[in-house]
Amino acid sequence: QVHLVESGGGLVQPGGSLRLSCAASGTIFSITTMGWYRQAPGKQRELVAVITDGGGRRYADSVKGRFTVSGDNTRNTVWLQMNSLKPEDTAVYYCCYIQDDKYDYWGQGTQVTVSS
Secondary structure, three states: EEEEEOOOOEEEOOOEEEEEEEEEEEEOOOOEEEEEEEOOOOOOEEEEEEEEEEOOOEEEEOOOOEEEEEEEOOEEEEEEEOOOOHHOOOOEEEEEEEEEEOOOEEEEOOEEOOOO
């Protein structure tokens, strides 16, 4: 089992920045993907940014150049630096770890609201 806890969400004005953190605990091994998804009201959950096995990064087209995903070497923590935020980035952001490409674990989510 992997337990994930997100932090760092909040209210920010358009053009502003936020940094989300995800702390992982439990049996953290064979993690093949870790990163962030989001879900806006009335929409499906979507990939935002993840680190894949081997250290590669995948980003949603809508956040490329604005968001950066990073993690520590122990895979205990993953961050999402969000710059130049837009109202359409408003969503609940979820941390996700995938183990052995089979088992997925999710945090409880943190609200990000971009509004003036």
